Amino acid sequence: MSRFRSIWQASVNATKKALTWNVDDWIPPAEKHIFNFNAKEELKRWHLYSDSEYGGLSSASLEISDDKDGLKGVFSGNLSLDFTEDSKWNIKRSGFCGMRSKKFDGFIDLDAYDTIAMRLRGDGRCYISTIYTENWINSPGQQEDNSWQAFVFVPNDSWYIAEIPLARYLPTWRGNVIDAQLEMNPARIVGMSISVNAEGGIPGSRTGPGDFRIQLDWIKALRTESNT
Template identity: 80%
Template sequence: MSRFRALWQASLNATKKALTWNVEDLMPPSERYIFNFNSKDELKRWHLYSDSEYGGLSSASLEITDAGKGLSGIFSGNLSLDVSEGSKWNISRSGFCGMRSKKLDGFIDLDSYDTIALKLKGDGRCYISTIYTENWVNSPGQLEDNSWQAFVFVPKDNWYIAKVSSM
């Protein structure tokens, strides 16, 4: 009879817990990190690119460093308007470099959020941030993801939170 009583008590406890759930348990957190440069493994999640793929002389690098207040990802680029001689591409000048995340495995549900925040420290110039989202409606001839772009001005030598909002 004690086995029955223990089973009955466990069932009763589970029922009470189910009936007294807290609505906060269903709310998403106020912030969610998509990328956090807190380990060298983070470098594997990024692709660097520059005009060197087309005969330009620019270059890009990404490293994880400890700046005394925890780890940070440091993107560096060397821009050159020149192109290499004998380039197969018909260009007379160039000058770009950047980084993009590699395609993520799985689905990240960000439906509860309307803003993406980027914590940046820069050189006082303006940059373009592009965010790609899965295209839910595939029209004939449109197989690519949707892209959303924002200009992001990064003040020189100070940390800055740039917010890109859907509103």
């Protein structure tokens, strides 16, 4: 009977605890930090890519440097539309650079959030925010992560918080929008990236080959008031 009584008492205690839980314990915080560019260790979480991998001549760098209000990330470089004539790749376009996070340890779950926010200071160019999710919509045998992209215009030389609803991210395949009705699975995000192209973007943004430079403070996920 003593064993039965101890099990019964444990059940009663668990029930009492459940009844005293605050409803706030079930609600995720209003924001979730994903990246903070306030330490040099952050550089280990990213790698760079550009058209130079395929014979292009663009270049990029990522560093953590001092700003008047603390350390910030700096993604900068040069966009070139040229490419080497002896490239083994049949390159059709150049003029792009990007910084992509290394894969998360497993994945991050942003199902409770509806917006990606970034604190940036840029150069008037239009950048591209990409979210990578686990592969679940591609054809059999295709191992690449699914990618979802949205434009981010960053005003010239002033800090700016860009808020991008997850609903604005479109499914893409190698930079091209997929013409299909697909939905992102925000519970299975495996990585993110920020990139820039010499051409394209939103009207009024700076375009063309040449230098680019963007400062990054942080990237967060938000649960906006309209969804609380």
